[in-house]
Amino acid sequence: xxxxxxxxxxxxxxxxxxxxxxxxxxxxxxxxxxxxxxxxxxxxxxxxxxxxxxxxxxxxxxxxxxxxxxxxxxxxxxxxxxxxxxxxxxxxxxxxxxxxxxxxxxxxxxxxxxxxxxxxxxxxxxxxxxxxxxxxxxxxxxxxxxxxxxxxxxxxxxxxxxxxxxxxxxxxxxxxxxxxx
Numbered sequence: 001x002x003x004x005x006x007x008x009x010x011x012x013x014x015x016x017x018x019x020x021x022x023x024x025x026x027x028x029x030x031x032x033x034x035x036x037x038x039x040x041x042x043x044x045x046x047x048x049x050x051x052x053x054x055x056x057x058x059x060x061x062x063x064x065x066x067x068x069x070x071x072x073x074x075x076x077x078x079x080x081x082x083x084x085x086x087x088x089x090x091x092x093x094x095x096x097x098x099x100x101x102x103x104x105x106x107x108x109x110x111x112x113x114x115x116x117x118x119x120x121x122x123x124x125x126x127x128x129x130x131x132x133x134x135x136x137x138x139x140x141x142x143x144x145x146x147x148x149x150x151x152x153x154x155x156x157x158x159x160x161x162x163x164x165x166x167x168x169x170x171x172x173x174x175x176x177x178x179x180x181x
Contacts, residue, residue, distance in 0.1 A: 001179060001180075001181060002179070002180040002181050003162050003164075003177035003178065003179055003180065004177060004178045004180050005175060005177055006161065006175070006176045006178050007175065007176050008173055008174070008175050008176075009137075009153070009155055009163075009174050009175065009176055010136075010137075010152070010153060010173060010174035011168075011170075011173055012168055012169070012170035012171040012172060014153075014174075015136065015152070015165075015171060015172045015174065016051075016171060018136065018152030018153055019051050019052055019055060019136070019152065021152070022052060022150045022151075022152060023052050023055035023056045023059060024059065025150050026052070026056065026103055026132075026134065026150060027056060027060055029132070029149070030101045032060060032062075033056050033060045033064050034062065035099075035101045035129070036056070036064050036101045036102075036103060037064070037065045037066075037067065037094065037095065037097060037100045037101070037102050037103070037128075038052055038053050038056075038064055038065070038066045038067070038102075038103050038105055039066075039068070039069045039093070039102055039103070039104050039105065039118075039122065040066065040067070040068050040069065040105045040106075041071060041104060041105065041115075041118050042068055042069060042070045042071070042072075042089045042091075043089060044106060044107035044108065044165060045069075045104070045105040045106035045107055046068055046089060047172065048105050048106070048107055048134075048136050048165070048172075049066050049068075049105035050066055052064075052103075052105060052134065053065075053066040065094035065095050066094060067091075067092050067093045067094040068089050068090070068091055068092045069093075069104065069118055069121055069122060070089065070090055070121070071114065071118050071120075071121045073121070074117035074118075074120040075113070075114075075117045076113060076116070076117070077113065091121070091125075093125045096126060097122070097125050097126040097127075097128050098126040098127055098128070098129075099127070099128070099129040100128055100129055101128070101129055101130045101132065102122060102128040102129075102130070102131050102132070103132045103133070103134050103149075103150075104118050104119075104122065104131060104132070104133050104134070105134045105135075106118075106133070106134075106135050106136075107135065107136050107137065107165040108135065108136065108137045108138075108139060108163045108165065109133070109135040109137070109138045109139065109146075109148050109151075110139050110140075110141055110142075110163075111141060111142060111143040111144065112142045112143055112144035112145070112146035113143060113144060115133055115144075115146045115148075116144055116146060119131060132149040132150070133146070133147075133148045133149050133150070134148060134150035134151075135148045135152065136152040136153070136165060136172075136174065137151075137152060137154075137155050137163050137165070137174055138151045138153070138154045138155070139154075139155050139156070139157040139163050140154070140155075140156055140157065141157070141159065153174070155174075155176070157176065160178060160179050161176050161177065161178060161179065162176070162177045162178075162179060163175070163176055163177075164176075164177060
């Protein structure tokens with residue numbers, strides 16, 4: 001599958017602005033960050049989670065534990081002919097999650113299947129008090145009844161497009177690509 005650049009939908013400054021807004025919303029919804037843990041969904045959610053953690057630390061003056069959640073063993077499309085196994089980062093849970101407000105963080109929300117797999121994977125590490133979902137981009141096309149609690153930007157797309165959160169000179173940019181072939 002090839003992809004062809006179509007357009008930039010968020011530049012680095014817009015990404016930072018969206019992440020700062022999400023960080024403030026997380027602190028507001030949870031009455032501070034004393035009970036909050038951020039878990040970046042490997043791989044795309046990890047840098048987003050780390051950025052949110054840095055903003056929360058700056059705004060709240062308190063370090064928020066940030067971890068990594070590998071969901072590959074919980075995906076429901078592992079046996080499909082088009083599934084491509086990607087190299088992932090190993091799960092790293094920074095502390096006990098029992099009773100905590102765990103914010104799962106991903107770059108793009110599409111069908112909801114990644115989020116569902118993350119819920120299953122997280123349950124192996126304890127029983128969170130709440131599980132919330134933060135995404136930089138929500139592109140629609142849900143196949144499961146899942147919605148994000150925090151969204152940087154809603155971007156209507158077609159099934160023939162890919163949304164990419166790509167490194168750029170100033171940080172991260174969000175681009176849309178057409179699928180070719």
